[in-house]
Amino acid sequence: xxxEDGSLDPFLKVLLYAVLVLAxxxxxxxxxxxxxxxxxxxxxWGAVTEHxxxxxxxxxxxxxxxxxxxxxxCAALGLLTTRAVAVSVDATPVEPExxxxxxxxxxxxxxxxxxxxxxxxxxxARDGFLRTRRVGGSGDLGADVIASDPDGLTVVVQCKxxxxxxxxxxxxxxxxxxxETSATWPSS
Numbered sequence: 001x002x003x004e005d006g007s008l009d010p011f012l013k014v015l016l017y018a019v020l021v022l023a024x025x026x027x028x029x030x031x032x033x034x035x036x037x038x039x040x041x042x043x044x045w046g047a048v049t050e051h052x053x054x055x056x057x058x059x060x061x062x063x064x065x066x067x068x069x070x071x072x073x074c075a076a077l078g079l080l081t082t083r084a085v086a087v088s089v090d091a092t093p094v095e096p097e098x099x100x101x102x103x104x105x106x107x108x109x110x111x112x113x114x115x116x117x118x119x120x121x122x123x124x125a126r127d128g129f130l131r132t133r134r135v136g137g138s139g140d141l142g143a144d145v146i147a148s149d150p151d152g153l154t155v156v157v158q159c160k161x162x163x164x165x166x167x168x169x170x171x172x173x174x175x176x177x178x179x180e181t182s183a184t185w186p187s188s
Contacts, residue, residue: 103123113159117134120134124147130150133145143156
């Protein structure tokens with residue numbers, strides 16, 4: 001019946017818990033079928049039939065309160081989002097600007113060469129270049145991405161995906177103009 005340490009045998013524990021669960025279930029069943037059913041059918045139904053207008057007001061007020069509480073809970077948890085659309089003077093809606101496209105260096109490292117060329121084209125389009133397109137492939141003469149700046153000048157970009165730093169020798173043969181660029185990359 002008891003183990004050496006004074007605890008009850010595991011099989012007897014299971015039987016004891018089963019008896020307790022069955023007893024609690026029987027008490028709950030009797031309470032639901034006896035007391036609760038009588039309360040719903042006699043007391044509550046009697047109040048509804050004696051005061052139908054008050055019952056309607058109480059039910060509608062309760063539903064409204066529940067809806068307001070649910071809305072407050074959603075707002076508190078940040079589940080409700082409102083989309084603000086600004087309106088210009090000529091009454092045409094102005095869409096909010098999308099989130100700024102960025103890549104982390106680890107994302108670039110994980111991309112295929114073609115994927116990194118597409119990402120460069122997307123970044124050029126983000127920064128205001130027009131008609132950006134990826135043209136990389138065999139026979140591209142070093143042009144991986146071609147775009148036009150807002151002034152109409154054509155920009156040719158050669159993308160390199162190397163595991164070591166790039167020096168001026170990598171780009172010396174493909175440059176015909178000198179461009180000064182600065183870029184900041186978010187840390188990964």
